[in-house]
Amino acid sequence: MSGISNLFNIGTSSLFAFQESLSVTAHNIANVNTKGYSKQDVILSETLPLNGRPGQIGTGVEVKTIKRNVDLFVNSQILSSKQQLGKNGASQNALSNIESLFDDSKNQSLGTGLNDFFNAIQDVSTDPSNVTARSVLLSKAQTLTDRFHQADTTLTAQRQSLDQEVDHSITTINSLAKQIADLNDKISQAELSGQNANDLRDQRQQVVNSLGEQINVATVEDGTGQLSVFVGSGQSLVEKNRVHTLSGVANSSNSGLLDVDYNGGGTPVSISSVISGGRLKGLLDARDTTIPATLTKLDALASNLVSEVNTQHKLGYGLDGSTGLNFFTSSGVTAKSILVSLTDGKKVAASDSAAGVPGNNVNALALGNLQHKSITALGSVTLNTYYQTTVSDVGSAAQQASQDLEAQQNLQDQLDAQWSQISGVSLDEELVHMLTFQRAFEASSKVVVMADELMQTILTLKR
C-alpha cells in the first residue's frame, strides 16, 4: 500500500539520482580537456514498483549505471593509425636528417667537391708546369676526401643517434607495458565487484595508443576485462598483470647496434625483423636499410673515383719524372677511408712522357676526361650522374616519407574527430544536462516538502 512515506522515498530516490547525475555532469565538465577521456552518461531507471490497488504503483528512480561513450571500432582504428603514424614520423625525421647532407645551397656538398676536383685537374692541364696549380689540385683532392669522410661520419653518427632512439623506445615500451598490467589489475578488481571501471579503461586505452606509437600491437580483452597485448609477430607483452620485457642487445655483426630482444622466459629472441609498425619500425628501417644503402652508394662512388683516377694517373709522369704512382691510396677504398696518396705537387702525372717536358699535359687532359667517362661498375653512368642519382633517391624517399606522414596525420585527424563525436565532452550539452538535472532536483525537493506538508496536515487532524 502506498503511503505518505512512499512519497518521501520517491522524493529521496530522485534527489539522490539527480545529485548523482549532477556529479557525472560535473565530472564530464571537469574532464573536458582531459586527453582520451570518454564522456560518461547516467542511465536512470525506475525502481521496483509496489503492488497495490488498482495496480502497481511506482517507487521512484535509481541510477542504473554510469556508461562511458565509446566505439570500439573507432578505438581500434585509432590504435592502428597510431602505429602507422609512429613509423612514418620516425622515417620522415630520419630521412630529412639524411637529405640535409646533400643540401647544395652552401656549396659544401660532395657534388661541389667532385666538380672542384676535376676543375683543378684542368687547371693543371692548362698550365702543367705551374707548381701552384698542382698544389691547388692536391688541396682540392684533400677537400674532396674530407667531404667523403664528413658524409660517412654524418651518416654513421645518424645511425648511432637512431640507435639511441631505439633504446629509448624500448624503455618506453617496457614502461607502458607495466602501466597496462597495473591497470589490468585495477580494472579486473573493480569490475569483479560489479563496478564500471570507466576512467581506468580510458586511461588504459590511452596507454595502449601510446604503445602503438612505439611498436605494432594486437590486443585481446578477456572476460574479466583484462587486456592481453601482443607485439612483433605475436609475442605476448602483457598477459593479465604480467609483463614480458623487451631489451636492446648490441649486435656485433651490425656495428654493435641494438637488436630488439624479447624476453618471454627462456632464451631471449630477437624480434627486430618482425616488428612491422610504430616508431621502432621507422627507426630500424632508417638505421639498418636507408642509411646503409646510402653509405654503400657513397662507398661505390669513392672506390670507383679512386680506381679510375689511379689507373690513369699511373700511366703518366710527374714533373720530376716519377711514374706509376697512385694519386689516391688504393686498397679497400670506402667513403670513410679514401685518402690522397700524393703529397708533392710535382708528382702529379700530367705528362705522358718521361722527364724534361714540363709543358706536356696529355695525361692531365686524360685525367680531366674521367669526369665524363661512363663507369661500368656504377651502372654505366658518370661519377657526377651517379652522385646525382644517389641524391635524387634520398630526396624521393624523403619526399615520400613527408607525404606519407601528412596523409597519415590527416587520417588521424579524421579519426580523432570521429572519436570526439562519440566520446568527446561538449560543454553546451553538459550545461543543458546540468540545467535539466538541477530543475529535476529542485522539483524533487518540492516533492519532499509537499510530503512533509501532507504529514503535517495529518498530524494536525488529531487536534
Next chain:
Amino acid sequence: MRVADQQIFGQVVSQFQQISQKTLEAQLQASTGKRVSKPSDDPVAFGRIVLDQTDLAQTNQWLRNIDSGTTRLASADNALGQVDTILSRIKELAVSARSDTNTANDRNLIAKEVRELHRELIQLSNTEINGQRIFAGTKTDTDPFVLGSNDTVTYAGNSETQSIAVGRNQSLQVTVPGDQIFTGATTNVFDSVKNLLAALESNNGSGIETGIGTLDQAITQVAAARGQVGALDNRLTTTQAALQGTVQLVQTSLSKDQDIDLAEAITNLTRQQTALQAAASSANALFDNSLLKFLKT
C-alpha cells in the same frame, strides 16, 4: 553530429598549424628566392639542379681554360708580329747593302745592326709567359733557341704541341712549337740571317743576294705560322662563344628549377597570411558562441 569541445579546439589548433607551416614555407621561398632548397622539395628538379651545377662548373672551367689559351696565343701572335717586323727590317738592310756601291766597311756596319736584330729574334723566339716558353713545344722550362758560336742557333725544344680541354673529351691546340716556325718547315730563319751576316761581313754581293731570297722564304714561313696561331685563336673564340651560350642556357634551366616566381611567392605568402587571419577570427567567433555566455545566474 555531436561536436565536442576538444574537437573544436583540436581542429582549430591543427588548422593553425597547417596554415602556419604553409606560411612559413611561403616566407622561406619568398625570402630565399629558391623554390627547391633540399632534395625532397622536388627530387626530380633537385637531380637536374645537381647535374646543371656540374655542367655549369665544367663549362666555366672550359671558359677559364680558353682564357689561358687565348693569352698564350695572343702573346705568340704578338711575338711573331715583332719577328715579322724585324725580318722585314733585316731585309730592308740587306736590300740596301746589296748595291755594289757599298764598301766593305758599309756592309760591316750594316752587319752589326743585323747581328743586333738577330739577337733580338732569338729573344723573341724564347718568349715566355709565367716562365713558360711558348715556342718550346712542351719543353717549356728552358729556352728553346740557344745561341752557339758563329751566330749558330740550335733548337732545344721539341715538336709536341699543347692542348687544353674545351669540352667533353674535346681539346684544342694552343701552342705552335718553335721548330715549325723558326728552324723547321721550309727554311731555317736563324740560318738565313746567319748566312746573310756572313755574306755581309765577307763583303759577298752574291751571297747577300741569295740571303735576301732565303729571307723572303723565312718571312713567308713566319707569316704562315702567325696565320696558324690566328686560326687557333679563332677556334678558341668560336668555342668560347658557344660555351658562353651554354652557360646561359644552363643558368636559365637552373633558374627554372631552382628559383621561384617572386610575384607568385609573395602572392602565396599574402594568401597564407589572409588564411591565418580568417582562421583566427572564425575561431574567435566559435569560442564566443558558448552556451555559458547566455547562462547568467
